[in-house]
Amino acid sequence: MAVRSFSHFACVDWSGAKTERPDGIAVAVIGPDGPPALLSPKPRWSRADILDWLFRLAESRQDILIGFDLSMALPFVDKQAYFPEWSHSPDNAKDLWSQVDSICSDDPHLSVASFLAHEHPGRHFRHSRDHVGDLFEHGVGRLREVERYQRATKQANSASCFNLVGAAQVGKSSLTGMRMLHRLGSAVPVWPFDPVPDRGPVIVEIYTTVAALAAGLPKGRSKVRDRTGLTSALTKLNTAPPARLRRYDDHSTDALITAAWMKQVAGNPALWAPPAMAEEIAQKEGWTFGVV
Numbered sequence: 464m465a466v467r468s469f470s471h472f473a474c475v476d477w478s479g480a481k482t483e484r485p486d487g488i489a490v491a492v493i494g495p496d497g498p499p500a501l502l503s504p505k506p507r508w509s510r511a512d513i514l515d516w517l518f519r520l521a522e523s524r525q526d527i528l529i530g531f532d533l534s535m536a537l538p539f540v541d542k543q544a545y546f547p548e549w550s551h552s553p554d555n556a557k558d559l560w561s562q563v564d565s566i567c568s569d570d571p572h573l574s575v576a577s578f579l580a581h582e583h584p585g586r587h588f589r590h591s592r593d594h595v596g597d598l599f600e601h602g603v604g605r606l607r608e609v610e611r612y613q614r615a616t617k618q619a620n621s622a623s624c625f626n627l628v629g630a631a632q633v634g635k636s637s638l639t640g641m642r643m644l645h646r647l648g649s650a651v652p653v654w655p656f657d658p659v660p661d662r663g664p665v666i667v668e669i670y671t672t673v674a675a676l677a678a679g680l681p682k683g684r685s686k687v688r689d690r691t692g693l694t695s696a697l698t699k700l701n702t703a704p705p706a707r708l709r710r711y712d713d714h715s716t717d718a719l720i721t722a723a724w725m726k727q728v729a730g731n732p733a734l735w736a737p738p739a740m741a742e743e744i745a746q747k748e749g750w751t752f753g754v755v
Contacts, residue, residue, distance in 0.1 A: 466732050467661060470495055471527040474669065474721035475513060476714045479533075479635030483572045484509045490516075491718035492527075498703040499722045501715055510573040514643050520664045521650040528729055530669035530721060530752060533640035534624050534633055535653065538605040539747040548598065549583040555746055556656055560645035563638055573646075575638040579627070588634065589626045599625055607748040612739050618754055619672050654752070655745040659735070667752035671717040674724035674753070687716040696720050700727055728753060 471494045478487030488508040493499035504512060520527060536556040537545045545559055546552040553559040566584075567577045579585055586596040589604065604623025606614070613619040627634045644653060644666075652659060653666045675685035678696035687693050693716050694704040702723040708715060728734060737755045744750065 466730055469526045469528040472722050472725040473529045474718040475531045476718045477531055477533045477636050479639045481574045487714050489714040489718040491722040493722045493726050498705045499719045500705055517651055524663040527664045529666045530725055532671050534637040535668045535749040537624050538607045540608050560641040564642045564645040573639050573642045587625050589628050608744045609750045655750055670751050671721045674721040677724050678720050686713040697723055
């Protein structure tokens with residue numbers, strides 16, 4: 464299959480923290496020339512800022528591939544429902560995005576407290592050590608097909624979006640991301656839910672650990688927090704390091720490394736048509752770009 468080209472690549476290291484401007488949001492962009500660079504507004508990014516930035520990219524029709532480090536849907540295929548036993552459980556990812564945003568319409572900063580407190584969805588989540596929904600699947604929790612595949616092929620030790628406990632939890636960031644995607648509407652296509660257009664911006668789901676492993680970082684120790692580690696990782700990706708950063712937090716370095724990795728691999732047709740991604744999976748759960 465033919466693969467369209469992009470001139471720029473961006474990684475958004477996302478955050479589900481309930482504050483307006485979480486520490487955990489970082490955005491890095493790399494173009495045809497030069498090293499990747501952080502986009503650093505003052506005082507720092509909010510989720511609303513990211514949404515505004517995406518609308519500007521859509522208006523300019525820039526040929527940019529944007530990776531978001533979040534799960535863009537919840538598990539569906541394993542039980543043929545996002546929320547079994549609930550008559551209003553949505554039937555596809557975009558309806559799920561709409562539902563999350565609707566239930567949380569009064570929650571500020573694209574946060575999701577109302578969704579997690581809702582009497583039906585809330586039953587499916589592990590909220591804390593002492594508050595576990597009666598429909599939370601014990602153990603690691605329910606997984607999307609791509610997460611099962613990542614674990615089976617040892618590409619990543621993916622976590623369940625229904626788990627909200629611990630440093631590795633991804634549930635809140637994913638749900639806030641769904642609110643953002645719903646509000647974005649059709650302005651920017653989201654792969655694999657939408658066809659990839661011939662030009663303009665496209666959004667994909669990424670997992671920064673996949674990029675880190677490609678950059679030579681060891682499993683279980685994929686976070687970079689100094690200039691030496693960042694330079695080494697980017698060199699492995701045939702990319703020059705940026706000028707010295709104000710600080711080397713893992714959100715910033717994740718974004719820089721992943722943007723460079725996206726530039727290296729986006730032309731590979733296999734990444735756009737992974738054999739394990741059936742059409743039902745694509746529309747109900749999505750897929751992580753780079754997992755084949």
